[in-house]
Amino acid sequence: MSEFAIAHNSGMRRRSPSQLRALAALSYYPFIAMMRNVATFAFGLIFPIVFIAVFGLIGGGIGGIRVGIVSGTASGPVKEGLDRMPNLILVPGDRAELERQLRLGNLEGVIAASGGAVSLEVNASSQQSGMVQLFVQSALDQANLRASGVSSPTYALSVGQVEGRRGRYIDFALPGQVGLAMLSTAIFGTVFGLLYLKKSLVLKRLFATPVHGLTIVHGLTILLGQGLARLALVMLQTAVILAVGVLAFGFQLANGWITFVAMMAMSALGLIVFLGFGLIIAGRTNDENSASPLANLVTMPQFLLSGVFFSTDVFPSWVRIFADNLPLSYFNTAMRQIAAESASFTELLPSILGLCAWGVAAYLVASRTFKWV
Amino acid sequence: MTRVATGPIIRVDGLRKVFGSVIAVDGISFVVERGETFGILGPNGAGKTTTLEIMETLQKPSGGSVSVDGFDVVADAWTVKSRIGVQLQSAAFYPELTLVQLLKMFAALYDIRVDPLTILRRFQLEEKAKTFYDKLSGGQKQRFNLASTLLHRPSIIFLDEPTTGLDPQARINLWELIREVRSEGVTVVMTTHYMEEAEQLCDRLAIMDHGQIIATGTPQVLLDELLATGFRKPVIRQDATLEDVFLWKTGHSLRDE
Structure with missing residues (x-):
């Protein structure tokens, strides 16, 4: 078939084109095109994974207090006692250099010992100096007890533990990274993607085809296809971020697969809402120069204020009123509730409603302001 | 709606297009x-592309x-869309898709089944089947454009x-393909800046300037009309040439882009 040698027969019967097949094509092929685009890949997958890797490492390494120990001075039971302290990270070096680091605030203390005399210098302006003193004192006490032959002390402290969740930074950071990747794809991906299609005439070429969509609205099928392609991309992003988090950095899913599925569903909802913001910007601008500031205006405050990297608890209450009501804050809150507590739908409802309210507002504005050319 | 099967295939009657205060x-x-x-x-800005895009249902x-x-x-835009093929002025394809993928996508949009390789073979693009649109030469791009149309x-x-x-070779090659398409009974409406091209390909012409024919x-x-005014080329x-007609009708002054 499709031999062009056959002269065209203008009386040929034509069916009305199948709009579902068109929609499938307008979702699938843009998705393929996106996957081949380096920028999409980098912003969507590589950056969040790099962030997670960094946060995963933070979770293991920075838990302790860094204390300098002058090389060659401490040895024997004192050194052993200090080594055994779980919260001390001993940094060996010569005295002058260690003291310089102490003054710079890079170390919390400098220990030197000659025989039984142990000297500790601390930074007077550091809040940690008391802790350092306590740890070193405790190490010395243990050494003293052992030196005086006491193996079962008269007064002993026993510490009970509850089986709590390990509150590591990765468990806080990962849901935020899912939000970051989702917001980037929804805003930057949509805005620059649609602008490119406008400028390169791809959009116009699509308008010349008989795709009038499932509705009568001009070009809605094309937008719907774009949206579905981004939805697929975000699902992929979330799945990869979660997989890397769980497998490589021990991210904890409160309820296993159910939590995974719930986080995927939440990402889908998030993308649909944020796509509305992308459409507002893409529909009102005609080139990257005018779109870029707008896209940053929408994304930057949310990257900083929506608890992506740190909890909004740190802000004064008047900032929190604003910060906690940003759409990404609703999203991040819900994601953390799902990941950590396996929260039920009812518990998530306030966040979901907040997110949906933003979504409705965004689509209302977009539908009133969108311009194709 | 009754269709006229004979007579002109396109009728343009008193067409006007205004952008703000500009009459295109x-x-x-x-x-x-x-x-x-x-x-x-016509010169740039004469209204050629606007006229074309109205016929293509891309502008009202x-x-x-x-x-x-x-x-x-206007009333039957969707029927018109399914009966016409459109080639725009510049690249209008996803640069990250291969030629085969692009043809399959357009086939889905027109809801037809095609064999991409047969089509590519006809336009001497068979060995480019898995190439991205971006990586084609200018001539190959235009051949692919025509194929998709x-x-x-x-x-x-x-x-x-x-x-x-x-380049001249690619141009002559494309002329051949356009003649072939015409010989198969397809009506071709084209704009051009090249008088030689118009002379080579067009059965009839309309010269536009300032939004008017x-x-x-x-x-x-x-040509005869021009010669009848007494015009003769200095070196005979x-x-x-048609280029003389063009300049006679539209003047010599340089136009903005």
Whole structure:
């Protein structure tokens, strides 16, 4: 078939084109095109994974207090006692250099010992100096007890533990990274993607085809296809971020697969809402120069204020009123509730409603302001 | 809706297009006969592309009427879209898709089944099947453009400056393909800046300037008209070329982009 040698027969019967097949094509092929685009890949997958890797490492390494120990001075039971302290990270070096680091605030203390005399210098302006003193004192006490032959002390402290969740930074950071990747794809991906299609005439070429969509609205099928392609991309992003988090950095899913599925569903909802913001910007601008500031205006405050990297608890209450009501804050809150507590739908409802309210507002504005050319 | 199967395939009647205070197309009328190659010539900004895009249903007229293959471009836009093939002025394809993927996508949009390789073979692009559109040469891009335009076997194709920027060989190659398409009974409507191209390909021409049609006719009629004014080329090997007609009608002054 499709031999062009056959002269065209203008009386040929034509069916009305199948709009579902068109929609499938307008979702699938843009998705393929996106996957081949380096920028999409980098912003969507590589950056969040790099962030997670960094946060995963933070979770293991920075838990302790860094204390300098002058090389060659401490040895024997004192050194052993200090080594055994779980919260001390001993940094060996010569005295002058260690003291310089102490003054710079890079170390919390400098220990030197000659025989039984142990000297500790601390930074007077550091809040940690008391802790350092306590740890070193405790190490010395243990050494003293052992030196005086006491193996079962008269007064002993026993510490009970509850089986709590390990509150590591990765468990806080990962849901935020899912939000970051989702917001980037929804805003930057949509805005620059649609602008490119406008400028390169791809959009116009699509308008010349008989795709009038499932509705009568001009070009809605094309937008719907774009949206579905981004939805697929975000699902992929979330799945990869979660997989890397769980497998490589021990991210904890409160309820296993159910939590995974719930986080995927939440990402889908998030993308649909944020796509509305992308459409507002893409529909009102005609080139990257005018779109870029707008896209940053929408994304930057949310990257900083929506608890992506740190909890909004740190802000004064008047900032929190604003910060906690940003759409990404609703999203991040819900994601953390799902990941950590396996929260039920009812518990998530306030966040979901907040997110949906933003979504409705965004689509209302977009539908009133969108311009194709 | 009754369709007229005979007579002109395109009727443009008193067409106007206004952008704000700018009149892009100022009440033009012409017809395109079934099976002919019709050229629209004119300087940049004359209104050629706007006229073409109204016929292609990509813009709405401000006044007047246009019917294509018997259907009104406003009232029956979707029917018109399925009967025409459109080639835009520049690249209009996802650069990250291969030629085969692009053809499959367009086939889905027109809801037809095609064999991409057969189509590519016809346009000497078979070995580029897995190449991205971005990586094609100018001539290959325009050949692919033409291929995508003909995918659904339209009655009419619109070509907007199809050979702009091509080297002479690629241009002659594309002319051959356009002649082939015409010989199969497809009506071709094209714009061009090249008078030689118009002379080579077009059965009839319309010359536009400032949104109006200032001359129509076959290349020969237009030449005769010019010669009748007493015009003669200073060095006579050919009495006149179409380029002379063009400049006679539109003046010598340089136009903005």
